Amino acid sequence: MTPSKGQIDPRIAWIFGSSRSGSTWLLRMLSDLNGVVPVDDPHLGHHLGVWRPISLAWAACEDPPELATLIDVKAEEPGYFFADRYRDAWWDPLRLLIRARFEAQASECGNGRAPSDSHYVVKEPGSHVAPLLAELFPASKVIFLLRDGRDVVDSWLDAYSDGSWAIPGGAFPVAAEGRIALIRWLSSVWAYRSRAVRTAFESRSDADRILIRYEQLREDTTACLDAVCGVLGLDPGPVPEVVARHRFERVSDRGSGRAVRLATPGGWRGNLMPAERAAMHEAIGPALEEFGYRLGSQQLAATS
16 A cells, blocks of 8 residues: 555654764664664665766876765756656655655564554665755654764775675775775765765754764763654663663674774774875865864874
8 A cells, every 4th residue: 555645754764874883783772662663774875876976986086086976967967867857757756665665664573563653763874865865755853873984984994804794795805005095985975975964954953853973872872862762752761771782892793894893983093004094184174174073183193
């Protein structure tokens, strides 16, 4: 049955932000709360927001290119499927497709509620299309999960190593001579995604949005989860027990090359070489400052 217009929209909450920011951890905790349907990595953004240019450009171009998405650069071309000219033809069908897909998962979730009564928490790794998804579902809520981009880049570099957890999903063991180019690409992605999520976040009222910094989530997990429950309308009663169950220290399979790695803010300082830190700051510096991560003398000294 086709879901009625707006039936589940107010119950959708997007976890937007960069990957490697604790989003899996946050989703797992929220999944343990009553009535939550967790939607883990639907990758809507990677289908609707194909990167342009491809990542190879950061190694092949003399100067770093400007990052964009296919839907940005092709919007005015009438032959493009998602062309602005034909938006009235594809907008509502796209929304209905996503709604139906989420409800299909809810029907198998076994959370004790009907799909129309469930809370859908969607961890979307392709958050560079957050503004489009937020516009598609104007009644949905936005969780902006923000982490220092330098730790994100550092974590992804570890994922692009031989034998890592990410290799089966499409990553690759990066050669030593390719690390600088990969760092520049990953830095550009973090900056683009963070700015895109900010746009989606700012489209919401205070009652329908929350900004959670990863560093705060690590420091006071209970307070952060309580705050998220307040925005989503979830019962916070089980939160202390849930937090205890999902403590980082209880994860046995963690460390380099694992999906759960260090969870240590600022770890990039000891993990990247001086030239790599310099390249990262060159690519990511302005965006870091935009989002409140200071480039003080002590931090910049590490790049010299």
